[in-house]
Amino acid sequence: MIIADPVCYSLNSISMGDVIAAAPVIKYAMNTFHTNTDYKVLVRPYYWDIFKSFVPEDKLGDQSQPFTCHPPWQIRYLNTPRSINARTTSMHMHLSTFASIQLLNRIIPETELAYLPMPKVDVEHFNIDFSKAVLIVVTYRDDVRRIPFSTVAGIAEWVMSKGLIPVYIGCVDSSDIWKDSPFKLAFDALPFGGISLLNKTSILELASIMSLSRAVVGLDSGPIHVAGTTSVPIVCGFTNVAPEHRFPMRPKGIFIPVTPSLPCSHCQSRWCLNYYDFGFCYFKHTECVKQMTADKFITALDHIFQFGV
Amino acid sequence: MLFDPVCYSVNSTAMGDVLAAVPVVKYAIDTYHKECDYRIVASKHFREFFYFVPDGKFLVMEDDTWKFDKKYSIRRLNDMEPKGGNLCRLTPARMSLSHYASIGLLGTILSPETYNYMALPRVSVNKFSIDFSKAVILVVSYRDVNRSIPSEELLKIATFVKSRDLIPVYVGRTVDGAWRERAPVSPFTPPKFGIDLRNQTSILELASIMDKSLAVCGVDSGPMHLAGTTSVPIISGYTNVAWQHRIPKRSVGKTIVIEPDPMDCRYCSSVWAKDFYNFLNCFYGHNNCVKTLRAEKYIDALTSILEGK
Numbered sequence: 103m104i105i106a107d108p109v110c111y112s113l114n115s116i117s118m119g120d121v122i123a124a125a126p127v128i129k130y131a132m133n134t135f136h137t138n139t140d141y142k143v144l145v146r147p148y149y150w151d152i153f154k155s156f157v158p159e160d161k162l163g164d165q166s167q168p169f170t171c172h173p174p175w176q177i178r179y180l181n182t183p184r185s186i187n188a189r190t191t192s193m194h195m196h197l198s199t200f201a202s203i204q205l206l207n208r209i210i211p212e213t214e215l216a217y218l219p220m221p222k223v224d225v226e227h228f229n230i231d232f233s234k235a236v237l238i239v240v241t242y243r244d245d246v247r248r249i250p251f252s253t254v255a256g257i258a259e260w261v262m263s264k265g266l267i268p269v270y271i272g273c274v275d276s277s278d279i280w281k282d283s284p285f286k287l288a289f290d291a292l293p294f295g296g297i298s299l300l301n302k303t304s305i306l307e308l309a310s311i312m313s314l315s316r317a318v319v320g321l322d323s324g325p326i327h328v329a330g331t332t333s334v335p336i337v338c339g340f341t342n343v344a345p346e347h348r349f350p351m352r353p354k355g356i357f358i359p360v361t362p363s364l365p366c367s368h369c370q371s372r373w374c375l376n377y378y379d380f381g382f383c384y385f386k387h388t389e390c391v392k393q394m395t396a397d398k399f400i401t402a403l404d405h406i407f408q409f410g411v
Numbered sequence: 412m413l414f415d416p417v418c419y420s421v422n423s424t425a426m427g428d429v430l431a432a433v434p435v436v437k438y439a440i441d442t443y444h445k446e447c448d449y450r451i452v453a454s455k456h457f458r459e460f461f462y463f464v465p466d467g468k469f470l471v472m473e474d475d476t477w478k479f480d481k482k483y484s485i486r487r488l489n490d491m492e493p494k495g496g497n498l499c500r501l502t503p504a505r506m507s508l509s510h511y512a513s514i515g516l517l518g519t520i521l522s523p524e525t526y527n528y529m530a531l532p533r534v535s536v537n538k539f540s541i542d543f544s545k546a547v548i549l550v551v552s553y554r555d556v557n558r559s560i561p562s563e564e565l566l567k568i569a570t571f572v573k574s575r576d577l578i579p580v581y582v583g584r585t586v587d588g589a590w591r592e593r594a595p596v597s598p599f600t601p602p603k604f605g606i607d608l609r610n611q612t613s614i615l616e617l618a619s620i621m622d623k624s625l626a627v628c629g630v631d632s633g634p635m636h637l638a639g640t641t642s643v644p645i646i647s648g649y650t651n652v653a654w655q656h657r658i659p660k661r662s663v664g665k666t667i668v669i670e671p672d673p674m675d676c677r678y679c680s681s682v683w684a685k686d687f688y689n690f691l692n693c694f695y696g697h698n699n700c701v702k703t704l705r706a707e708k709y710i711d712a713l714t715s716i717l718e719g720k
Contacts (some may be wrong), residue, residue, distance in 0.1 A: 105694070106684035176686055194519035203514060206684070208505040317699055367683045374414040374517075376442055376484050384413070 106135035106212055110142040110177045113149070114165055118305070121149045122217055122331060123197035123351070124180055127205050129156055130214045135206075140297065144169060150394060151306050155221050193370045193380070195294035196347050197327075215351045217331045218229050220309040230297060233315035236261045236403065237329075239320025240271030241300065244381045246342045249321050249394050256396025257403070258294035263409070269306060271325055275405030306357035317406055319399055322348050331354075331410050337402040341390040342380055352402030358402040419516050422472060426614075426633030429457045430528055430640065431508035431660070432488055435516050437524050445581045450483060459615055462532055488515045490639060493547040500506060504680040504690065507656045508636075509579035526660040533622065534615045541606060542581065543623035547572045547713065549601040550629030552583030557651050557693045560630045560704050562599045565704075568628060568704035568713070569605055575717065577625065579605035582617060582634060626716050628709050631657050638663075641705045644665035646712045650700040651653040651690055667712040 111131065113124050113134040130141055133143075137213055143157050144165040153162055163169065171177050180201060182190070198215040202208065225232070242248035258268040305309065305328060312318055313332035320326050321339040329336050330350020336357045340348065345359035345368075361367060367390055370380040378384060419439065421432050436451060440463070451461055458596060461469060462528045488511075490501065503511040509526035511517060512549075515602040536543070553559035581601045601607045612620065617634065621627050622641040629635050630648040637660020638645050648669035649657060658666055671677045677700045680690035688694060 105679070105681055107686055109684070111673045173687055190514060193512075194517070201519065203501070203506075206505075207501050207686075209510060209520075369413075371412055374417070376415055 103138075105140045108175045109135070109174060110144060110163075110164055110169065110171050112169070112177055112179045113143070113145040115180050117148065118149065118198060120180060120192060120201070121145060122154060122324075122327040123204060123215075125152055125218050126216060126351075127198070127210065128153070128199045129209055129218060134155070138174075140376040145149040149305070150306065152220065156218070166326070174399035176393055178207075179205050190317045193347065196349075196351075198351050212351065212408050215326070217350050219351050220306055220328075220331050222310050222313065223304075223306045225307055225310045225314070228299065228302075228311070230267065232269075232310075232311055233316070234265070235267045235269045235297075235315040235327075236311060237269050237271050237309075237315050237318045237320075238296075239272055239318070240270045241274050242321060242323055246381065246383050246388055246391060247321055247323065248391060249339060250391060253292045253394055253396045253399065256398050258296050260396070260400045260403070262295055268294065269298060269299035269301065269311075269315070269357070270298045270300055271311075272300050272403075274301060275384075317403055319393065319403065326350070335406045336411055337399050337406070339394045339399070340368065341394065342368060342370040342383075344368040346381055347371055356406060358405070359395065360398045360402060364389055364393065412443070412448045414676050416448040416483045417443070418450040418452060418485045420472070420485055420487045421451065421457070421516075422487050422489050424454060424456075425596075426457070427508060427631075427636035427657070428488060428503060428512070429453060429460060430509075430633075430636045431503075431526070432512035432516060433460050433529050434526055434660075435509070435512040436461065437529065438516055438521060448483075452655055456614070459531065460529075486516050486572070488512060490515060502553075504652050504656065507660075511661055518656050524662075527637070527662050528659055531615055531618045531637075532642050533619050534613075535620045536616055536623070539606075539608065539611075539620070541578065541620075543580075543620055544625070545576075546578045546580045546620075546624040547630075548580050548582055548627040548643075549605075550627065550632060551581045551601070552585045552636045553630060553632055555691045555702055557698055558630055558632065559701055559702065560591065560648060560649075562591055562720065564704065564706040564709070566602060568709050570604060571706070571710045571713065573604050577717075578612050580620070580624070581605060581607045582612065582620075585610060588650070589715055625711060628713065636705070637657065639666075641718055642715045646716070648704040648709075650704065651676070651678065651680040651693075653678040656681055665716065667716070669704055669708045669712065672703035674699055674703075676700070 111128055113121050115121055138243050142161055142163055143153060144163045145153060146165050151257055187308060199209060203212045237252060240254055261268040309328050309331055310333045312329045315334055315337040317337060318329040319337045322343060326336060327350055331351055332357035338361060340362040343359060349357055366385060371386060419436055421429055423429055440449060450468055450470055451463060451464045452472050455473055457575035476539045510520060513521045549565060572579040618637050618640055619642045621638045624643055625643040626646060627638040628646045630677055631652060635645060635647045636659050639661050645666040647670060652673055654668045679694060
């Protein structure tokens with residue numbers, strides 16, 4: 103019998119990718135250490151849907167509210183405070199490994215880290231034939247982690263030329279992530295044609311839509327990790343973070359990374375500058391973003407449509 | 412690639428921890444510090460492990476001379492709070508010592524081949540006047556009762572070695588270093604046969620002796636990791652820590668694992684999740700894992716080595 107402390111797991115991240123990668127770690131902990139020992143999972147309410155299918159309601163708490171615990175209870179944080187003593191970051195290792203180390207202090211087997219499928223919900227009210235849809239993630243928080251407008255236009259045009267529907271997804275104002283972002287994108291005008299579902303989907307709806315669609319295209323971001331909970335083909339660009347640290351863990355589903363070719367590519371993963379804020383390009387040229395050109399995504403999409411999954 | 416100047420503090424008094432950290436430090440120097448300064452801090456007892464570090468870059472932990480320029484960021488093997496205690500609760504009991512060193516010092520996980528223990532400089536051991544080609548080294552001093560081998564079992568192994576016209580050589584340290592405050596709990600008294608080298612070898616001498624010997628037998632401890640810097644056959648027992656986390660990493664040399672009899676609580680320190688318990692003592696007080704490291708298990712392993720199997 104495994105003997106364990108009662109633990110409060112605090113998923114103190116506002117990044118959806120971090121939380122999705124942590125979900126299987128929580129499930130592993132519940133099944134391994136908490137069959138006879140109590141636990142609590144603290145997470146922001148807008149991510150509760152990710153956990154409701156396997157964490158009982160009374161064990162799920164609001165991470166944004168103050169929480170104290172006393173021994174034998176202990177609290178484990180996904181993100182430890184940024185300091186010189188806690189420089190383990192998800193940039194230098196896979197998100198899932200990071201979650202495993204931070205929450206469980208151990209590296210659990212890769213087979214246990216597969217992203218958990220989300221409950222399917224009805225998406226008929228969108229009146230879209232998703233079997234013809236290619237979802238394009240168009241909202242990003244950081245200047246160094248986004249797709250240029252021209253790239254979105256190029257991809258959309260190509261998708262339409264194939265008789266398919268570009269569907270724009272993302273979220274620009276529903277969470278505090280975007281509040282202060284200088285790169286808040288407004289796609290209201292939709293200059294490229296297609297359908298906008300910006301700010302119109304819940305997380306579960308987004309996952310259900312993705313699972314019905316032909317492919318998901320975008321830069322490494324929360325929605326790409328939502329796609330990772332399904333088996334939909336994913337074409338994902340990586341600028342400042344290395345793809346080997348961010349690909350969604352899943353048993354099936356094609357994943358094609360699109361990468362820049364620069365000496366400074368994936369700087370945040372390869373360099374060791376603890377005091378620099380990689381939300382901004384170190385050299386101020388954001389050349390990696392500029393190299394996220396439509397042709398690279400189109401080549402990958404074409405491969406998927408020709409050769410299947 | 413861009414990097415901060417870093418001070419790597421290998422702040423452990425456990426020889427195994429430090430030996431596992433040495434290749435990680437070497438990797439860091441070769442990869443990140445070709446043009447970027449660094450310092451290594453470690454115990455004066457372990458200076459020789461870092462023979463590839465120039466004197467000007469090595470700082471002695473005990474002398475407290477490492478209050479250096481703040482331009483260096485500090486990375487600690489054991490992430491301690493100022494008053495002690497492990498800030499992140501990361502412990503090398505729950506992951507391999509090498510992963511632990513890589514995460515603690517570099518914030519990343521290196522490839523397995525990087526972790527191979529580094530060979531130490533060979534020194535003359537002629538002064539001992541022993542034909543080590545006929546020697547079987549027995550590690551006989553241990554700090555913790557639940558990580559030791561019963562004295563009576565050691566005696567049986569020694570008797571077997573003698574019966575094969577070989578020389579049992581008893582090694583270990585009981586007078587200083589880590590042993591100062593906590594006397595060895597397995598006070599093995601060497602019999603009249605064999606050779607007692609306890610407290611008579613330097614670390615480099617011990618490694619050189621091991622390198623010349625037929626085999627090294629013992630329980631997971633510093634000298635077993637020292638044997639891991641050579642290609643000598645190792646027969647190592649594991650009790651409260653899983654052997655998967657502690658087996659020395661090396662590219663050559665046979666290592667035979669001696670396991671306790673199957674019981675629910677074996678490898679407790681690795682398998683359980685009790686952060687507030689001090690695993691230096693058996694949780695149940697019976698030390699059954701130690702009791703089942705019986706001599707015949709070692710003798711079977713030793714026989715297979717002597718017979719070249």
